[in-house]
Amino acid sequence: MAVSRSASAGAAKARKRPVRAPSRFVPPAEAVKIGDLSGFLGYSLKRAQLRIFEDFIGCVAPLQLTPAQFSVLMLVEANPGRNQTEIASTLGILRPNFVALLDELESRDLCVRSRSSNDRRSHILRLTEKGRAVLSRARKLIETRHEARLRELLGNENCDHLLAMLTRIAQEF
Amino acid sequence: MAVSRSASAGAAKARKRPVRAPSRFVPPAEAVKIGDLSGFLGYSLKRAQLRIFEDFIGCVAPLQLTPAQFSVLMLVEANPGRNQTEIASTLGILRPNFVALLDELESRDLCVRSRSSNDRRSHILRLTEKGRAVLSRARKLIETRHEARLRELLGNENCDHLLAMLTRIAQEF
DNA sequence: TATTGTTATACTCTATAACTATA
DNA sequence: TATAGTTATAGAGTATAACAATA
Numbered sequence: 001m002a003v004s005r006s007a008s009a010g011a012a013k014a015r016k017r018p019v020r021a022p023s024r025f026v027p028p029a030e031a032v033k034i035g036d037l038s039g040f041l042g043y044s045l046k047r048a049q050l051r052i053f054e055d056f057i058g059c060v061a062p063l064q065l066t067p068a069q070f071s072v073l074m075l076v077e078a079n080p081g082r083n084q085t086e087i088a089s090t091l092g093i094l095r096p097n098f099v100a101l102l103d104e105l106e107s108r109d110l111c112v113r114s115r116s117s118n119d120r121r122s123h124i125l126r127l128t129e130k131g132r133a134v135l136s137r138a139r140k141l142i143e144t145r146h147e148a149r150l151r152e153l154l155g156n157e158n159c160d161h162l163l164a165m166l167t168r169i170a171q172e173f
Numbered sequence: 174m175a176v177s178r179s180a181s182a183g184a185a186k187a188r189k190r191p192v193r194a195p196s197r198f199v200p201p202a203e204a205v206k207i208g209d210l211s212g213f214l215g216y217s218l219k220r221a222q223l224r225i226f227e228d229f230i231g232c233v234a235p236l237q238l239t240p241a242q243f244s245v246l247m248l249v250e251a252n253p254g255r256n257q258t259e260i261a262s263t264l265g266i267l268r269p270n271f272v273a274l275l276d277e278l279e280s281r282d283l284c285v286r287s288r289s290s291n292d293r294r295s296h297i298l299r300l301t302e303k304g305r306a307v308l309s310r311a312r313k314l315i316e317t318r319h320e321a322r323l324r325e326l327l328g329n330e331n332c333d334h335l336l337a338m339l340t341r342i343a344q345e346f
Numbered sequence: 347t348a349t350t351g352t353t354a355t356a357c358t359c360t361a362t363a364a365c366t367a368t369a
Numbered sequence: 370t371a372t373a374g375t376t377a378t379a380g381a382g383t384a385t386a387a388c389a390a391t392a
Contacts, residue, residue, distance in 0.1 A: 032248065032252050032255055032259050032260065032263040033251050033252055034248070034251075034263070035247065035248070035250075035251030035252075036247065036251070036312075037244055037247045037248060037251070038340060039336070040247075040315065040320070041225060041320065041323065041332070041335070041336055041339070042222075042225045042226060042229050042240055043240075043244060044336055044339035044340045044343055045218070045221060045222045045225055045339055046222055046226070046240070047265070047339075047343035048218060048339040048340075048342040048343045048346075049215075049218045049219055049222045050265075051342055051343055051346050052214060052215045052218055052342065052346070053215060053219070055346065056215050067215055067216075067219070068382090071210055071216060074208065074209065074210045074213075075205065075207070075208070075210060077208075078206050078207075078208030078209070078210070079205050079206055079208075082205060083350075083351090084350075084351065085349085085350065085351080086205050087205065090205040090207070092220070092223075093383090094383070094384065094385090095350080095351070095352085096351090096352070096353080096354090096383095096384085096385085096386095097382075097383065097384085098351090099351070099352060099353085113351095119349090119350080119391075119392070120350095120390080120391060120392085121349065121350040121351070121390065121391045121392070122349095122350060122351085122391095123350080123351065139209075142213065147213070147214065149346070150214065150342070150346065153341065153342070153345060153346055154338055154341065154342075158334075158338055159214070161331075161334065161338075162214070162335065162338045162339075163212070163214055163217055165327055165331055165334075165335045166214070166217035166218055166220075166221040166335075167211060167217045167221075168326065168327065169221040169224055169225065169323070169326070169327075170217055170220035170221045170224055172326060173221075173224050173225070173228065173322070173323065173326055241359095256373075256374090257373075257374065258372085258373060258374080266360095267360070267361065267362090268373075268374070268375085269360095269361080269362080269363095269374090269375070269376075269377090270359075270360065270361080271374090272374070272375060272376085286374095292368080292369070292372090292373080293367080293368060293369085293373095294367065294368045294369070294372065294373040294374070295368095295372095295373060295374085296373075296374065
């Protein structure tokens with residue numbers, strides 16, 4: 001399962017086909033067969049994940065939030081007063097890698113670190129007013145553009161079912 | 174949506190709880206609340222994908238194949254005689270990044286490049302005998318260990334449904 | 347001694363530009 | 370001029386070791 005980003009997102013310009021006299025006979029370039037690969041869950045899972053992230057990023061582009069940044073804002077809002085280790089580990093982010101991520105969010109005034117009075121080693125995390133506002137707008141963008149389109153494609157019931165199975169895999173597999 | 178690798182895969186040793194006299198009262202360290210984040214498809218999709226890949230890698234560990242390498246072998250076997258550009262682009266791998274991947278597979282005698290006689294710019298790809306054998310063993314390992322366990326967890330019907338929806342997202346979303 | 351946040355670092359993935367040899 | 374394979378390179382994402390401050 002390889003799978004990287006998909007085709008360039010550039011606007012496709014309508015263009016006249018460059019009519020060229022066929023010299024002899026050009027075989028119609030058969031498509032490469034995916035074959036049994038499509039039956040392996042990992043392959044489809046990865047491709048779907050890349051597509052979903054790509055669309056997610058496009059939808060929140062006005063707010064310049066990556067999926068990782070969004071998840072941090074969501075978790076800090078739902079768990080104010082937690083420290084870096086707690087938030088990072090819940091998201092599967094290693095503590096060293098969480099530092100730069102937080103630096104960025106803090107420099108944009110979306111969240112703040114403050115020393116805990118109980119344990120002066122810990123940095124307590126909270127969203128700023130701006131952070132809450134940006135997160136609120138992000139959620140609306142994602143729900144109305146991203147998730148709404150997805151539910152339109154799959155149907156509400158299938159979408160819920162999909163989410164349930166993915167959660168099951170993440171937690172129990 | 175952050176999400177990196179999951180908890181360390183080291184074997185969990187059973188160990189007696191280190192009984193320690195509670196000095197005063199230790200609040201039972203409440204778990205961080207995931208909250209609405211669990212409702213966003215991208216989050217669960219990413220975590221499930223990481224878990225699936227982790228398990229995939231473990232299952233084919235005896236053959237030392239990454240998901241990407243596996244997908245290349247699968248595609249070359251199903252499409253012998255195709256060139257690098259065709260195989261790479263079908264998998265969403267950029268041509269420059271495909272070179273090292275192929276170098277590795279070729280150095281392990283799993284596949285071979287050969288100049289096309291039609292177009293001497295192209296490198297035609299084929300599996301070696303060893304490549305076919307390794308791929309065959311890999312498929313068996315994945316089907317009997319990886320996919321079988323997954324179908325046990327979700328049920329056959331749900332698993333098929335999941336695959337269908339993921340494919341739909343990858344292709345139509 | 348152990349833990350929190352941090353720095354430094356390395357390795358993998360992904361992405362782009364540009365070269366060469368062919369067409 | 371355009372394309373296939375390649376090189377070089379840069380940027381994310383992810384991983385580990387080790388240090389200072391604190392417990």
